[in-house]
Amino acid sequence: MRVAGIDGGGGAWTVALWEGRSVRIQRCRSLREVIPLSPSVVGIDMPIGLPSRREPGGRRADREARRRLGRRGVCVFSPPVRESLSAATYREALGINREAGGGISVQCFGLFPALRELDDWMREDPSRRDWVKEVHPELSFMAMNGGRPMEQSKHTPEGIRCRISLLDEALFLPRCGRRMEEVLGPLPAAWREHVVDACAALWSALRIVEGTAERLPPEEERDSCGLPMEIWY
Template sequence: MSETACGIDGCRAGWIGVLLPEADAPIAAVTSDLVEFLHHPLAPPVIAIDMPIGLPERVGAGGRGPERHARAVLGPRQSSVFSIPSRAAVMSGDYGEACRLALATSEPPRKVSRQAFGLFPKIRALDALMTPDLEGRIFESHPELAFRQLNGGAPMSLPKKVKNVPHPPGLDERRALLVRHGYPPAFLERPPRGAGLDDLLDAAVLALVARRIARGEAECFPPVPERDGRGLRMAIFA
């Protein structure tokens, strides 16, 4: 059986994964339980996921090293990279308490946005799953960095979302790039139930990142990652 790369993105129903076998058609699936992708029958040896891995105890200006290094190359798309607050803030299920903890563990002091707070349950789910031993299989990635790699090192010219709403011209630009890199056009037209088209495109590009990681071709931001208090690598691969 040929090896299968897997890209995973969060979606409204939980998680969407695109499984990309070497010699077969891609598969898209949605699940509420992230672990299902690890135990999928295709057994993907490398998974790239758009969710932070590694949570710092304190955060400086611009967030973790991965966020700072990613923004430096993304130009007009740098606003797509969120600053991840401290582990204490992420672990809080109460917005007011998360803001208080974020203020106490950041320099300069910074609260948590409502949008970022909405991601915390998924960040916690991945953090609970991760161990240093899983680092050879699960890698943090970011769709806009991944699209930049496919686009010859140039950030995408159009935003994927405008005012937090999917932007059709930006989606079309990304879909066309994915087709040029081997995806069947029909696969990228209709997402599975529970996911949006933007989620499908993001998971699809992350599957290509997973393939590059498996081949030793991916770029690491930053080149020399730091580790958090649990020993988890803090790096974005693309």
């Protein structure tokens, strides 16, 4: 059985693939490259279900994630309304979201290519909603850390060190018998955060397979296209 965790960013998708007793990292330019990897479950750090209206604080899943993460809740962004994905400029996307009840940031607009790709990929095959699940690495790390949100940002050396330590104890040592660096080798600085988040997404995907993962919100919610608006960890 193969299970994958995916982090989007840097113009590519970083995939952490579990293959029984090992973890392999792969960079994919397109989500279509994930299909030949044959994962049974995928945890992806990118919003799947998109709202039709902008509610304060975003989707219910986003609001509950922020509540659990406390001050680390700043890592959870509210996705744009679906209608705005076709916007060619930030000004156009901002106007559509404002008409739907709220604005969006420039940073959010920068994720539009990845959001569009994921949305198209999920909608072209409805069966994918059964095995592709939205996750959030900060929720994963909170769960690994005994329910306590991380104190340091992942953008700091200490924050990365603490997250790698948690991955060692929760993922690499129990499943591979070795620490993360022994399995993957030294991580290039430009790629380190994406690999760490992809591995956290993989950890949550494995919990989904084993039936131990949690979902926000607990009740099922879907968007206008039938895609789930939920976050697993």
